[in-house]
Amino acid sequence: MTDIIQKVKNLSIGFRSKKGEEILILKNITTNIKKGETVGIVGESGSGKSTLALAMMGYVKHGLYTVGGECEFNSSNLLKMKSKELEKIRGRKIAMIPQNAGQALTPNLKIGYQIDEALQLHSDLNEKEREKKISELLNKVRLPSPETIALRYPHELSGGQQQRVAVAMALAGTPDLLLLDEPTTGLDVTTQAHVLELLNFIAKDTGTSMVYVSHDLGAIAQVSDRIIVMYSGEIVLEGPSRDILKRPIHPYTHGLLKSIPKLSLAGLPESMPGSQPQPGTIQSGCSFFDRCNFSDENCKNNSPKLEFLEDLNTSVRCFNHEKLVKESRVSQTVNKIKNKSQDKEILNLSEVSISYAKQKLLDQIFNRISDNNPTVKDININIKKGETIALVGESGSGKSTILKSIAGLLRTKDGLIRFDENRNLSSDLKERDPNDLRIIQLIFQNPDESLNPNHTVEEIIAQPLKLYFGLKGEELKKNIIDLLQKVRLGEFYTSRYPRQLSGGEKQRVAVARAFAAKPDIILCDEVTSALDVSVQAAVLNLLQQLKEDFGTTYIFVSHDLAVVRSISDRVAVLYQGRLCEVGPSNDVYKFPSHPYTEVLLGAVLEPDPDIKPKLVAEDIVEERPPEKGCSFQGRCSRIVGDICKKEVPPWQLTDSGNAIRCHIPIKELQKEQF
Amino acid sequence: MKVDNIYKEEKKSAFAKLSEIIITMASRPSGLIGLSILVFHIILAFISPYIAPHDFKAIDPTLMLQAPSAEYWFGTDDLGRDVFTRTILGGRTALTITFFGSLIALLWGGLLGIFCGLVGGKIDDVVMRIVDAFLSIPWILAMLLIVSLLGTSTEVLIPALGFFYGKGIVRVARAATHDVIAKDFIVSARARGHSNFSIIWNEIIPNVRDAILVEGAMRWSWMLLGFSSLSFLGFGVSPPTPDWGLMISNARGLMSFAYWAVIAPIVGLSSLIIGINLTADAFAKALGIDRSTKAPV
Numbered sequence: 021m022t023d024i025i026q027k028v029k030n031l032s033i034g035f036r037s038k039k040g041e042e043i044l045i046l047k048n049i050t051t052n053i054k055k056g057e058t059v060g061i062v063g064e065s066g067s068g069k070s071t072l073a074l075a076m077m078g079y080v081k082h083g084l085y086t087v088g089g090e091c092e093f094n095s096s097n098l099l100k101m102k103s104k105e106l107e108k109i110r111g112r113k114i115a116m117i118p119q120n121a122g123q124a125l126t127p128n129l130k131i132g133y134q135i136d137e138a139l140q141l142h143s144d145l146n147e148k149e150r151e152k153k154i155s156e157l158l159n160k161v162r163l164p165s166p167e168t169i170a171l172r173y174p175h176e177l178s179g180g181q182q183q184r185v186a187v188a189m190a191l192a193g194t195p196d197l198l199l200l201d202e203p204t205t206g207l208d209v210t211t212q213a214h215v216l217e218l219l220n221f222i223a224k225d226t227g228t229s230m231v232y233v234s235h236d237l238g239a240i241a242q243v244s245d246r247i248i249v250m251y252s253g254e255i256v257l258e259g260p261s262r263d264i265l266k267r268p269i270h271p272y273t274h275g276l277l278k279s280i281p282k283l284s285l286a287g288l289p290e291s292m293p294g295s296q297p298q299p300g301t302i303q304s305g306c307s308f309f310d311r312c313n314f315s316d317e318n319c320k321n322n323s324p325k326l327e328f329l330e331d332l333n334t335s336v337r338c339f340n341h342e343k344l345v346k347e348s349r350v351s352q353t354v355n356k357i358k359n360k361s362q363d364k365e366i367l368n369l370s371e372v373s374i375s376y377a378k379q380k381l382l383d384q385i386f387n388r389i390s391d392n393n394p395t396v397k398d399i400n401i402n403i404k405k406g407e408t409i410a411l412v413g414e415s416g417s418g419k420s421t422i423l424k425s426i427a428g429l430l431r432t433k434d435g436l437i438r439f440d441e442n443r444n445l446s447s448d449l450k451e452r453d454p455n456d457l458r459i460i461q462l463i464f465q466n467p468d469e470s471l472n473p474n475h476t477v478e479e480i481i482a483q484p485l486k487l488y489f490g491l492k493g494e495e496l497k498k499n500i501i502d503l504l505q506k507v508r509l510g511e512f513y514t515s516r517y518p519r520q521l522s523g524g525e526k527q528r529v530a531v532a533r534a535f536a537a538k539p540d541i542i543l544c545d546e547v548t549s550a551l552d553v554s555v556q557a558a559v560l561n562l563l564q565q566l567k568e569d570f571g572t573t574y575i576f577v578s579h580d581l582a583v584v585r586s587i588s589d590r591v592a593v594l595y596q597g598r599l600c601e602v603g604p605s606n607d608v609y610k611f612p613s614h615p616y617t618e619v620l621l622g623a624v625l626e627p628d629p630d631i632k633p634k635l636v637a638e639d640i641v642e643e644r645p646p647e648k649g650c651s652f653q654g655r656c657s658r659i660v661g662d663i664c665k666k667e668v669p670p671w672q673l674t675d676s677g678n679a680i681r682c683h684i685p686i687k688e689l690q691k692e693q694f
Numbered sequence: 695m696k697v698d699n700i701y702k703e704e705k706k707s708a709f710a711k712l713s714e715i716i717i718t719m720a721s722r723p724s725g726l727i728g729l730s731i732l733v734f735h736i737i738l739a740f741i742s743p744y745i746a747p748h749d750f751k752a753i754d755p756t757l758m759l760q761a762p763s764a765e766y767w768f769g770t771d772d773l774g775r776d777v778f779t780r781t782i783l784g785g786r787t788a789l790t791i792t793f794f795g796s797l798i799a800l801l802w803g804g805l806l807g808i809f810c811g812l813v814g815g816k817i818d819d820v821v822m823r824i825v826d827a828f829l830s831i832p833w834i835l836a837m838l839l840i841v842s843l844l845g846t847s848t849e850v851l852i853p854a855l856g857f858f859y860g861k862g863i864v865r866v867a868r869a870a871t872h873d874v875i876a877k878d879f880i881v882s883a884r885a886r887g888h889s890n891f892s893i894i895w896n897e898i899i900p901n902v903r904d905a906i907l908v909e910g911a912m913r914w915s916w917m918l919l920g921f922s923s924l925s926f927l928g929f930g931v932s933p934p935t936p937d938w939g940l941m942i943s944n945a946r947g948l949m950s951f952a953y954w955a956v957i958a959p960i961v962g963l964s965s966l967i968i969g970i971n972l973t974a975d976a977f978a979k980a981l982g983i984d985r986s987t988k989a990p991v
C-alpha cells in the first residue's frame with residue numbers, strides 16, 4: 021500500500037456573515053494525498069479549491085475559521101499547530117507555489133540571492149553546498165544559463181521564467197508535498213504548456229507529491245493522476261484522472277467537460293445554465309440542483325452523500341450517477357455555427373501601423389508619428405459584413421492595440437482604416453463624428469473593470485441609448501428592458517449594481533450595453549477569459565445568437581485557440597504586431613500552417629489525457645519586434661537562414677485560400693508538418 | 695434561468711443612502727459618540743443666539759472674574775462678560791467659518807485634483823509641483839500674511855482657510871482619479887464618444903466622491919484647529935466677537951485664579967474637534983474607505 025502523506029478528515033471551514041450566521045465554504049471534506057501522486061483540484065471560482073489547498077499547509081485565511089475536522093500531516097493536525105511548529109514544516113516539508121509568482125518574488129533582490137535565502141531557511145547546507153545547489157535547482161527548472169539568471173532581478177525575467185524560479189525556490193527545501201494554486205493561469209498558452217511539462221518532469225524526477233489547483237481542466241488533465249472536482253464547497257467527484265475526464269459520472273463534471281471548446285471541433289460547445297450558488301444560499305437538496313439535467317424530485321429535498329464506488333475507484337456525490345454511467349462518454353454534440361457572412365466588405369485595414377513610441381517635439385508640432393519599428397505594422401485585413409474574425413496571438417502580439425485603433429482610442433501611424441467602402445476611420449476619437457463612434461462598440465475582458473461600480477444596470481445600459489438616440493422616460497425604460505431580455509436577463513436586474521451580479525451576468529450587461537448602440541461592428545477583447553468555463557460557453561452562445569439576429573460583425577480577440585475556433589469564421593494570427601497567417605478558421609486549424617500557428621496549436625491544452633501538448637519552440641518572450649525580416653525569426657524552429665533575418669516573408673496562398681507569410685514554400689511546410 | 699434571491703439590495707434614493715450611512719456610523723460606539731458631540735454642537739450653534747442668557751459684549755467691571763454661580767453658570771471673564779454666553783456663541787463662529795471654509799476647500803481641491811488626475815502628463819506635473827510648493831510653506835505664516843494684508847473679516851477668513859486646506863484634498867482627489875481613469879469603463883465611455891464633462895460627472899465623480907468627502911471631513915477638524923490658533927494669536931475674528939481661540943488667549947494668563955474663563959472654551963474646542971474627528975472616521979468606515987491620514991489631536 022502506498023503511504024499517505026496528507027489526510028484531510030471531515031474538514032469544514034467557514035465564516036460568520038454580518039447577521040452572525042455561520043456560512044460554510046468547505047463542507048466536510050475528506051481526502052488523502054498519497055506519496056508521489058499528483059492530485060488535481062478543479063472547480064469554478066468560489067468553489068473553495070484554494071481554501072482547501074491552503075488548509076493543506078495549515079493556513080486559514082483571515083476572516084475564515086476552521087469549523088471542524090483536521091488536516092493531518094505526518095500524523096499531526098496542521099490546523100491545531102502553533103506557528104513555530106508550522107514554520108518548520110512550511111517551505112521544508114510542504115511548499116507552495118502561488119498563482120502570481122512574479123509578485124511573490126521580492127523585486128529588488130537578485131534571483132540567486134532569493135533562492136539562497138530559501139535554502140538557508142529550509143535546508144542545512146553550508147555556503148559552498150548552497151552555491152552548487154542554486155545552479156542545480158535553476159538547471160532542474162530548465163532555465164537557460166543558470167549563472168546569468170541567478171544574477172538577474174525578477175523584472176528581468178519573463179512570466180514563465182519567474183514561474184520557473186518560483187518552482188526552484190519551492191524545491192529548495194526538498195518538500196514532500198508541493199501545493200500549486202493556479203500556477204499557470206495568466207501565462208501565455210505556449211509558456212503554460214512548458215511550465216506544465218516541467219512540473220510533470222519534476223514530479224517524476226523527485227517523487228514529490230503535488231496538489232494542483234486550477235479552474236482549467238485542460239491544465240489539470242496534463243498533470244494529475246487523480247482529480248477532485250469541487251462544487252459549492254463540496255467534493256462532488258473524485259477518482260482517477262483518466263476516468264473522470266473520459267467518463268465523468270457526475271452531472272456537473274459532465275456538463276463542464278461539454279462546455280469546454282475543443283480544438284478539434286468547430287462550433288459552439290453546449291452551455292450549462294445558471295451559475296454556482298453563493299455560499300450559504302443552499303437550504304436543502306443537492307447544491308447542483310438548479311443547473312442539473314439529470315435531477316428529479318429526490319434531489320430537490322435531499323442532499324446526496326459522497327458515495328464510494330469500488331469498481332470504479334471513484335467517489336461521487338449524486339443520486340443519479342448510474343444514469344450517467346450509461347451516458348458514459350462525453351457526447352460531443354456541438355452546435356454548428358452558421359456562417360452568415362455576406363460578401364459586402366464592412367471594414368478594411370490596409371497597411372496599418374501603430375506606434376506607442378514617445379514622440380519628439382518636432383513630430384508633435386507637425387502632428388506626425390515617426391518610428392521605424394512600430395508595435396504593429398503592415399496590417400492588411402478585409403472584414404466582411406456579418407462575419408466573425410478572430411485575432412489570435414500571445415500576450416503582447418498587438419491584438420488589443422489593433423482594436424484600440426479601430427475604436428479610435430489610438431491614432432494609427434500609417435495606413436488606412438475604411439468603413440463600408442468609403443468612410444475613412446483612420447482618425448482618433450476627436451475627429452470622428454458621433455455616428456462613426458456608434459457603429460463600432462467595444463466589449464472588454466473584465467466586466468468588473470468595464471462597468472462603473474456606482475451605476476445600476478439601468479444606468480449602464482441607458483448611456484448609449486441616451487447618447488446616440490436621445491431616448492427618455494418610458495421609451496428609454498422599454499428599450500433597456502428589451503435589451504436585458506435579449507441577453508437573457510430579467511427586468512428586475514435594472515436596479516442592481518455590478519457587485520450584485522455574477523461574472524457571467526456582468527458580462528451580459530456589458531454585451532447589452534454594446535448592442536444598445538445598434539452597432540455594425542463589435543470589438544470583443546478577450547470577452548470570455550475572465551469567466552468560468554461553464555459561464556464562458558453561455559456567453560459565447562449568446563454572442564452567436566445576437567449576431568445571427570442582428571447581423572453584427574465581430575472582431576474577436578483571444579489567446580485561447582479553442583475558443584476562437586468555436587466562434588470565428590476567419591482567423592488572423594499575429595506575432596509581435598505582424599500578421600503571420602490569415603484564413604478561414606477551418607483551414608487555419610489544419611496543416612500546413614505558419615510555423616508560429618503550429619507552435620500555438622501545439623501548445624493548446626485539451627481536457628483529455630491522451631492529447632499531450634507539442635512543444636515546438638522555446639517559450640522566450642521577445643521585448644520588441646525585430647527591425648528586419650520575419651517577425652518570428654527569434655523563436656522559429658524552422659528558420660531557413662539569413663533570408664528570414666533580412667527579408668520580410670511573402671504571402672503565400674494554400675489550396676484552401678489560407679494565406680501564410682513565410683519564406684518556406686507551402687509544399688515544404690506541408691511535408692514537415694504532416 | 696433560475697433567479698437567485700440573495701441580492702435584495704435595490705437602488706436607493708440619496709436620502710435613503712444617507713440615512714443608511716448615518717445608521718451604520720451610529721452603530722459603532724465611537725461613531726455614535728462623535729455624531730452626538732457634533733450634532734450637539736451644531737444644534738447649539740443654531741439656537742445659541744436665542745438661549746444666550748446674557749449679552750455677549752456687555753462689559754461690567756463690577757462683575758470681573760466671578761466664579762461660576764447660578765446667574766453666571768461658567769463665571770465671568772476679566773471684563774465681566776458672561777463666559778457661558780460667550781462659549782456657546784463662540785461655537786457658532788467657529789462652526790460657520792470652518793464649515794464654509796471646508797466647502798470651499800472641497801470644491802477647489804476636489805475639482806483641481808480630478809482635473810490633474812484626468813489630464814495627467816505635463817500639466818499634472820506642473821500643477822502638483824505648485825501645490826507641493828504651497829504645501830511646504832508653513833500655512834500659519836501665509837495666513838498671517840493674508841490676514842494682515844486683507845484684514846480679519848469673515849469674508850477673508852473663509853476663502854483663505856478654504857484655500858490652504860484644499861491642498862490636501864487635491865492630492866487625494868488626484869490619486870482617486872488616477873485609480874479610476876485606467877479602468878475600462880472610462881475607456882468604454884470615451885470610445886462611445888461621451889463629452890469630457892459627461893465622463894467627469896457620470897463616471898469619475900461617483901467613484902472618487904467618497905474619498906474626497908472623507909478627506910474633506912478630516913480637513914474640517916484640521917481647519918478648526920488652525921482657525922482657533924489664528925484667533926489665539928490674535929489674527930482670527932476681531933474682538934468683541936465671541937471666539938474660543940480668542941477667549942483662551944485672553945484668559946490664559948489668569949488661569950491660576952480664574953480657571954473657569956479658560957476651561958469652558960477649551961472644552962468647547964476640543965470636544966468639537968474630537969467630535970468631527972470621530973465622525974469623519976466613522977464616515978470613512980461606513981463608506982468602506984481605509985483612512986490612514988492622521989488626526990490632528
Ligand SMILES: Nc1ncnc2c1ncn2[C@@H]1O[C@H](COP(=O)(O)OP(=O)(O)OP(=O)(O)O)[C@@H](O)[C@H]1O
Pocket residue numbers: 376395413414415416417418419420421422579643
Ligand atoms: N500604452 C502603452 N505604451 C507603450 N507600449 C504599450 C502600451 N500598451 C501596449 N504596449 C505594448 O504594445 C505591444 C502590444 O500590446 P497589446 O496590448 O496590443 O497586446 P495584446 O496582444 O492585446 O496582449 P494581451 O494578450 O496581453 O492582452 C506590447 O509589446 C505592449 O508592451
Ligand code: SF4
Pocket residue numbers: 270271272306307308309312313314315316319324337338339340341
Ligand atoms: S443529486 Fe440530483 S441534482 Fe444533484 S447532481 Fe445528482 S442528479 Fe443532479
Ligand code: SF4
Pocket residue numbers: 614615616650651652653654656657658659660664669681682683684
Ligand atoms: S520566414 Fe523564416 S523565421 Fe519566419 S516563420 Fe518562416 S521560416 Fe520561420
Ligand SMILES: [Mg+2]
Pocket residue numbers: 419420421545
Ligand atoms: Mg489585450
